[in-house]
Amino acid sequence: GENVEQHPSTLSVQEGDSAVIKCTYSDSASNYFPWYKQELGKRPQLIIDIRSNVGEKKDQRIAVTLNKTAKHFSLHITETQPEDSAVYFCAAIKDTGRRALTFGSGTRLQVQP
Amino acid sequence: GAVVSQHPSRVICKSGTSVKIECRSLDFQATTMFWYRQFPKKSLMLMATSNEGSKATYEQGVEKDKFLINHASLTLSTLTVTSAHPEDSSFYICSASGSVAPTNYGYTFGSGTRLTVV
Numbered sequence: 400g401e402n403v404e405q406h407p408s409t410l411s412v413q414e415g416d417s418a419v420i421k422c423t424y425s426d427s428a429s430n431y432f433p434w435y436k437q438e439l440g441k442r443p444q445l446i447i448d449i450r451s452n453v454g455e456k457k458d459q460r461i462a463v464t465l466n467k468t469a470k471h472f473s474l475h476i477t478e479t480q481p482e483d484s485a486v487y488f489c490a491a492i493k494d495t496g497r498r499a500l501t502f503g504s505g506t507r508l509q510v511q512p
Numbered sequence: 513g514a515v516v517s518q519h520p521s522r523v524i525c526k527s528g529t530s531v532k533i534e535c536r537s538l539d540f541q542a543t544t545m546f547w548y549r550q551f552p553k554k555s556l557m558l559m560a561t562s563n564e565g566s567k568a569t570y571e572q573g574v575e576k577d578k579f580l581i582n583h584a585s586l587t588l589s590t591l592t593v594t595s596a597h598p599e600d601s602s603f604y605i606c607s608a609s610g611s612v613a614p615t616n617y618g619y620t621f622g623s624g625t626r627l628t629v630v
Contacts, residue, residue, distance in 0.1 A: 433619070442605060442621040443556070488555060497563065497609065499546045500619060502555045 401426040403491050405503025413511050418479050420506045422489035423471040429491040432472045433500070434463060437486045446487075447474070479510045514540050516608045518622025525596055525629055533591045535606035535622045542608035545589035547581060550603040550624075562589055596629040603627075 402425040412418050424432075430451035435443035449456045449463045449472065456463050460479075465472040476483055486507050490500040515538040525531050535545060544563050548556040560576075562568035562583035570576045578600075580592040589608075593600055605624040 440603070440624070440626065442623050444621075445619070497544045497561075499558045499561055500607075504555045505553075507553075 401429055401491055401493070401501040403489060403501050403503040405489050405506060407506060408504065409507045409509070411509045411511060412479050414479060414481060416479055418474075418476045418483070418508055418510075420474045420487055420489070420508070421471060422473070422491075422503050423469075424491040424501075425470070426491070426493060427467075427470060428493045430494070431492050432463070432465060433490050434461075434474045435488045435490065435502075437488060437505075443488060476508075479508075481510050481512050484508055484510045514608075514610065514620040516542070516606060516620045516622040518606055518625060520625060521623060522626045523628070525627070527597055527629055528595055530592055530594045531596055531627060533593075533604055533606075533625045533627075535589050535591075535608065537587050537608045537610065537620070540608075540610040540620075541586035542589065542610050543586060544609040545581075545583050546607040546609070546619075547579075547589075547591050548605045548607065550605060552603075556605065559591075593627065596627070598629045601627055601629045 405422045433448035436446045437443045447461050447463050449465050460477045462475040486505045488505050489503040492500050517536045519534050547559045550556050558571050559574045560568040560570045562581050564586050568581035583589040606622040608620050
């Protein structure tokens with residue numbers, strides 16, 4: 400099955416700096432890669448996703464890049480704000496719908512004001 | 513957008529009792545429901561996958577007789593923790609996938625249930 404590794408486990412940045420979180424996956428057939436933000440005691444919220452036919456996707460301050468050859472994808476947050484502080488999870492899946500997402504171990508991002 | 517309602521949000525129960533957690537898809541048909549367990553500061557661990565009208569498929573190490581999953585309709589799935597013990601205390605969260613996918617491919621999460629067994 401799929402295995403997703405995520406780094407770093409914790410990340411502390413100053414407000415306004417950029418943050419990068421990286422994930423690698425094992426199954427070359429995986430074709431959908433979402434990123435979730437989870438605040439304490441809350442549900443994971445999808446913040447951005449990318450499909451395998453695209454190398455990069457951007458939504459305002461958030462971007463995701465995918466390298467299929469190396470089987471890794473990254474989340475980039477620019478101009479970080481204190482409200483970006485949360486735990487971020489990457490995930491990977493092949494053929495969405497009836498299969499469960501395989502999640503990374505999570506990255507706790509702390510944005511210092 | 514797609515909404516999954518999960519109840520209760522918090523529950524405290526005594527050891528040996530059973531607790532039922534419900535997840536309802538409010539505006540789409542959830543053909544598949546995924547149940548996760550999350551320990552503090554850890555990732556989401558898949559417990560089981562259930563398709564409407566079929567028996568759930570449990571992940572290795574998850575006791576099917578302890579964690580009963582019912583997915584009798586396209587809008588409701590339940591997880592019952594039977595004979596709960598303190599080690600079952602955790603955050604349980606469901607995720608629904610529907611045949612009419614919302615924009616995020618149909619992985620819509622419930623709000624989670626914090627179970628504390630005393």
